[in-house]
Amino acid sequence: MDSLTQIVLGAAVGEAVLGKKIGNKAMLYGAIAGTIPDLDIISNYFVDTVSALKFHRGFTHSLVFSIIFSPILAWIVTRYEKYKNIKQWSWFFFWVFITHPILDAHTTWGTQLFWPLDIRLAFKTIFVIDPLYTLPFLVFVIMAMLQHRSSNKRQLYNRIGLIISSCYLLLTFVFKFIAYKQFENALENQKIEYTKIQTRPSPFNTILWSANIETKDSFLIAHYSFFDSKPISFQPYPKNHHLLGDLINNKKIKKMIGISKGWYTITKIDNQLYYNDLRFGLLSLTPEAQNFVFQYKINTNATGSITFEEVAKDALDGKKLISELWQRIKGN
Known part of the structure; x- marks a missing residue:
């Protein structure tokens, strides 16, 4: 806290x-x-x-x-x-x-x-x-x-x-259990096959809840407010673990995967690899957003050693998120 x-x-x-x-x-x-x-x-x-x-x-x-x-x-x-x-x-x-x-x-x-x-x-x-x-x-x-x-x-x-x-x-x-059942029922109603589901409250409240759902090739992220009247929608994020290539055997990569309990995706932008920790969600509630709360550049040097560099957060993203949260809490 x-x-x-x-x-x-x-x-x-x-x-x-x-x-x-x-x-x-x-x-x-x-x-x-x-x-x-x-x-x-x-x-x-x-x-x-x-x-x-x-x-x-x-x-x-x-x-x-x-x-x-x-x-x-x-x-x-x-x-x-x-x-x-x-x-x-x-x-x-x-x-x-x-x-x-x-x-x-x-x-x-x-x-x-x-x-x-x-x-x-x-x-x-x-x-x-x-x-x-x-x-x-x-x-x-x-x-x-x-x-x-x-x-x-x-x-x-x-x-x-x-x-x-x-x-x-x-x-x-109690709130978490209620939200969990809502996500579980929505997945069943939409006939989405999944292996794991993880729920957490959104920032500053326990009315709006978020879920990470693991499927075969991607993770789904969804939100549910106790004031919702429409079905829950799930936004897919491809795992892209294959982008790591041989780096998957690196000790630091393995340690980072262990820290995030396997809840991560890899993105590649302009030949730069990024490690996205899904456990804390994104700094936006808009579909297809890519600004993860914890995102790290995977840097490699000439000797092949790896360092992780946390991507700096934009203060404007935080302000925008608060506005989005207030609107989303009131229901979809």
Whole structure:
């Protein structure tokens, strides 16, 4: 999830664990600690693109990280804080750390909660920025913060924020199931043969859902809003995996395919190969759009080694997408 959401979650969890003991400091430390797992983005400056993608939401988003670093942070804090109970501080940091990847596991990218096992939990039920999750949560955290630490209202407001946000998170599974059945029924009605289907919410909401469907030679992309009145339409995108040629045996190519779980297409423009990760869709809802959210140039040098270069996103595409989303959410 985005940084603001993780700050709010960290503050609320911190308040729930140590709010009675240290007051608003619990929210402050919780908010700061809630962002620590995302420091893994620093790896972008030291390793190649593929390695950085593999590392993202890996070790720092794991149960192992939470267990190891909670007592370390607790020891550091008790060196200067008046409240010296290192066991309570360890418990505090553990819950702030572990709830971060648990929330991230609901997004499309997911987390390696059980690192070093190569298992990435990705429930794909919520977009990384969802105002319906974050804003009510933020309001109740602020309301709690304004109360005295011994006030019953403080505990009540914080608890309400945690309950509402958690219930919404559970509700997204219901939304996902409904959307999944709609896509499944549409494929059956249109007699489309497929091998796999993957669904995810569109940006900033859980009303409009997207689906990737794998067929023999192509992937289909489709959208469904709960306000739709017309049948779902499926847009094909040829796999074009054959364009890789012998590069299919390259270690970096194999690693990238593993990262995208096989949901990728290859395009060739002016003799340049592009790797398109389908898991996150496109920056447009118009048919036959080609501006994938994550698209990489496959560069080869004279020695035959490969590098992936992410294609820069156009800010205008983002603005256009927001407009398209608003129209599409209202139904087809």
